[in-house]
Amino acid sequence: MESLSRKVILIVLLFIISISSYGQSTISVCSWNLLNFGKTKSDKEIEFIANTVSAFDVIAIQEVVAGYGGAQAVARLHDELNRKGAKWDYSVSEPTVSSPHKTERYAFIWKTSKLRKVGDAWLEEKYNKEIDREPFFIRLNSNGKTFTLVNFHAITKSKQPETEIKYFKFFPQSYPDDNLIFCGDFNLPQSHTVFNPLRKMGYASSLEGVKTSLRQKCINGDCMASEFDNFFYNQARAQFVASGIIPFFKAFSDLKKARSISDHVPIYFEFTLN
Numbered sequence: 001m002e003s004l005s006r007k008v009i010l011i012v013l014l015f016i017i018s019i020s021s022y023g024q025s026t027i028s029v030c031s032w033n034l035l036n037f038g039k040t041k042s043d044k045e046i047e048f049i050a051n052t053v054s055a056f057d058v059i060a061i062q063e064v065v066a067g068y069g070g071a072q073a074v075a076r077l078h079d080e081l082n083r084k085g086a087k088w089d090y091s092v093s094e095p096t097v098s099s100p101h102k103t104e105r106y107a108f109i110w111k112t113s114k115l116r117k118v119g120d121a122w123l124e125e126k127y128n129k130e131i132d133r134e135p136f137f138i139r140l141n142s143n144g145k146t147f148t149l150v151n152f153h154a155i156t157k158s159k160q161p162e163t164e165i166k167y168f169k170f171f172p173q174s175y176p177d178d179n180l181i182f183c184g185d186f187n188l189p190q191s192h193t194v195f196n197p198l199r200k201m202g203y204a205s206s207l208e209g210v211k212t213s214l215r216q217k218c219i220n221g222d223c224m225a226s227e228f229d230n231f232f233y234n235q236a237r238a239q240f241v242a243s244g245i246i247p248f249f250k251a252f253s254d255l256k257k258a259r260s261i262s263d264h265v266p267i268y269f270e271f272t273l274n
Helices: 002-022 043-053 070-082 162-174 193-200
Strands: 027-037 058-065 088-092 104-111 136-142 145-153 180-185 203-205 214-219 222-224 229-234 238-245 267-273
Touching: 027 043, 027 070, 027 145, 027 180, 027 229, 043 070, 058 070, 058 145, 058 180, 070 088, 070 104, 104 136, 104 145, 162 180, 162 193, 180 267, 193 203, 229 238, 229 267
Parallel strands: 027 058, 145 180
Antiparallel strands: 027 267, 058 104, 088 104, 136 145, 180 229, 203 229, 214 222, 238 267
16 A cells, blocks of 8 residues: 555646646645545555545545544544645534435545635535435635535436436525535536536536546446536636546556545646636
8 A cells, every 4th residue: 555655646746746837826626525435444545545635725525424434534534634744624514414324424624724714614404305415515715715615425327416406506596605616426427407507607617528437347448437526616706727637546456446445536626716
């Protein structure tokens, strides 16, 4: 695992080099579905995850275990990040309430040198009967400008996640003063028509045609499966700088070992606030 950590550090270093020319006024967000993130993650796996995400200003995590071990895993990751040279803070949601059998937590972890939390993070209750895992909101301030991350994990594709995502069109009206940035695992590609209402309001996806989930096995060297994870941002309030994925699985000798970390790759979005 030590050699794997060195490899992933090199991957992340390439990311840092690619965005360094944009200066210090930009904000980088990483979103990652961490696959049953809880007590089953070993210390070495937590260290690997920390090395993968430490370059970013804020991390949005989906699929944190609701029961014992989930919030503790976030705390373990937070502690590991604090050993990397920067100071971090974090917020873990309460378990989602709509579907008891699929309840999860969300988490945010952010660098305190770049961002300040405004008020308390919260699970959105308005549509918690219509959305199995209601999204987790946080307001963060950067140099006097505030943006709001909306962290979300949709139901699986077979259960029609568009029946949940259709309610997102109401959030800009519910929070007219917030600069909303939706992120997470939508279990749908950004090209789906359910995102059209957001697009008509001026929202754009940070990734287009980019697969973010892993196959069970690589096929002719292709290890990526579906375009599920993304960011949606208001183009009038945030300026796109860069986006992409971190192909962490390349640090492993086979895909099965990589999938012990997650069946999704982390995605990132770099932007400036208007």
